[in-house]
Amino acid sequence: MIIKKIPSTWIQREGRRLDVGPYKTGAIEAKYKLESLTVAKDSVVEVTLNGIKGIIHAGRLKRIWVNDPNHGYPFLTTTNIHISNLEKISYIASSIVAGKRNLLVKKDWILITRSGTIGRLAFCRPDMDDFACTEDVMRVVADESKIDAGYLYAFLSSTFGVQQIIAGTYGAIIQHIEPEHIKDIPVPRFSKDLETNIGIKIKTSAQKRADANALMVSAGKQINEHFSFPNKLALTHRIFTHSAASSSLVQKRMDATYHDQIAQMSDVLVEHAGAEKTLAELGVKTGESGRMKLIFTESDHGVPFTTSGEIFRARYEPKRFLAKSKLGDVADWGVREEDILLARSGQVGGIIGTGVWADSRFENAAVSVDVIRIKAQESEVLPGYLYAYLMCTDVGYRQLIRSAAGSSIPHLSSDDVLKLKLPRMGALEEKAIHELVQTAGELAATAQKLEDEAVKMVEDAIEAAAPKH
Incomplete structure (x- = not known):
């Protein structure tokens, strides 16, 4: 009151x-x-x-x-x-x-x-x-x-x-x-x-925000061109189609959308691109906040908290703050710069399976349980390249979204994300894409500051x- x-x-x-x-x-x-x-x-x-x-x-x-x-x-x-x-x-x-x-x-x-x-x-x-x-x-x-x-x-x-x-x-x-x-x-x-x-x-x-978006689009386009990926695999994921899958695959997942034509097409494209190692094998890790009691406090005594919907806004300005004394080790809940923040739940075709590059504004912030933090900073792959593949190409998006489970409110799991195979480019090409994504993040942060x-x-x-x- x-x-x-x-x-x-x-x-x-x-x-x-x-x-x-x-x-x-x-x-x-x-x-x-x-x-x-x-x-x-x-x-x-x-x-x-x-x-x-x-x-x-x-x-x-x-x-x-x-x-x-x-x-x-x-x-x-x-x-x-x-x-x-x-x-x-x-x-x-x-x-x-x-x-x-x-x-x-x-x-x-x-x-x-x-x-x-x-x-x-x-x-x-x-x-x-x-x-x-x-x-x-x-x-x-x-x-x-x-x-x-x-x-x-x-x-x-x-x-x-x-x-x-x-x-x-x-x-x-x-x-x-x-x-x-x-x-x-x-x-x-x-x-x-x-x-x-x-x-x-x-x-x-405003121009810097537009430039940041253009760099992200360019990063995805370069990956598509390198592997001859189409810009769009299909108009929608969950459509009425029919397809056949081997019994060995069905033993792992029985939901139809995991084996539909679009999912199978993305599998073929990733295989032809020479993808061999999964994200887990490359040393990529994930972080999740887990179910926890949310105790909010004043900004002076709290940690910025954002939901899966709020992370996508051009302006990062959390309105709620979690009591830091109740959170424990920052490694368990905190966002690090260059994390990939993945919306793990929602309706297919909405925010689920889409993500945000954590630029400097997100450092040591907290996100809701509906966000998976993908961490590649100490892995064999550069975080910016991984972000561009997962979030800026339709092939990467389809690989993510196919594993969504649940008919009412589908959700993604960290285990399924880490099982995805990543197509690799040359070291110099991946570095160039990583730097495009880094620069886009810096532009977005500078835009808000201005x-x-x-x-x-x-x-x-x-x-x-x-x-x-």
């Missing part, structure tokens, strides 16, 4: 508004501080392109999905506007987009979730340009002749901006926000140099401009 005392004058000033949300979250304090600034202020609608038309609610749409990228647009949901890797997102039919051009988003647009978890922001990266996007995400298009889009994003992402967004409507539960709810938010204006510098950090951050710096510059400038009491 949260208890907070507020002056009665706040309730009077807010038109006797009695819903607790804005008072509890700090939205009212943020509003009054913005009002008190001695600097000039423009409303959001005054700095968007074509006024209110620059705050776009795309409207309801019918979803028709396609499997061929030539006949569709990659489709961003409220979840995956925040994820780092966009390679496996769904495609919506081109015919749907043709009738609603507002569905497409452009580079440097500001994206704000308007339903569900309201007020989460993303800056449209270069690799998101011309993607279709759900109507549950509002688009804010800055007029660059009036304001730097990066600066506007940094302000709206700051404590002062976010609080105004989520306090935009009345009611204990805010189900949606509309353009009218954010158009009058005051945007403080500072020197052109300051706003430009902040904007450069945000845009550079974004954090930009937001802090905005908040510091606002605090400095506020009257001193």
Whole structure:
């Protein structure tokens, strides 16, 4: 339970508004501080392109999905506007987009979730340009002749901006926000140099995230080309097919999807690539948190904790912290830099079997029981090469996902992962791929640092401009 005392004058000033949300979250304090600034202020609608038309609610749409990228647009949901890797997102039919051009988003647009978890922001990266996007995400298009889009994003992402967004409507539960709810938010204006510098950090951050993704794609492509692997084995894993398997194989696993045509095809490709040793034989190890009692505490006394869904976000910012005193040896639960974090459960076609490269941001963090930590730092194979094979090629993904067991919520086991055979390239080629993955991780970490710096510059400038009491 949260208890907070507020002056009665706040309730009077807010038109006797009695819903607790804005008072509890700090939205009212943020509003009054913005009002008190001695600097000039423009409303959001005054700095968007074509006024209110620059705050776009795309409207309801019918979803028709396609499997061929030539006949569709990659489709961003409220979840995956925040994820780092966009390679496996769904495609919506081109015919749907043709009738609603507002569905497409452009580079440097500001994206704000308007339903569900309201007020989460993303800056449209270069690799998101011309993607279709759900109507549950509002688009804010800055007029660059009036304001730097990066600066506007940094302000709206700051404590002062976010609080105004989520306090935009009345009611204990805010189900949606509309353009009218954010158009009058005051945007403080500072020197052109300051706003430009902040904007450069945000845009550079977005470019680095796009560059990181491009390097990961390149790493997978090089492996595919070397072994003549197809980019895609099939449109889906669990489809209605028939296949035959030897009785010796069926004695080990009897679930049909372990022996289906796609799984068998991936086996043939791996065999033809000359794979001989399993991951275990190469010295690769795995780590699992195991079932444990989760005791959460304040960040000063805890270890950052993330779930299997949260590890995929472009921003690594854990909201919960486990009590370190209850965890035991860090080797048992801690993530090391260059670990491969594998989502071990979920629906096939979702996050299960996909993973994340643990860059410097993840060091000594904790992950949920639904994440397998694959450790190759002391093995015969470079971690970056292993990551690129498992996570950036469809052959590696199919080898992983075929072993998922369970009909309701399938899951992967560490033992099955370590039994996979790894095709090998030459030492120099594997090193080059490892370095691509390393560089991608460094770019992702730097991107978040730049974004954090930009937001802090905005908040510091606002605090400095506020009257001193």
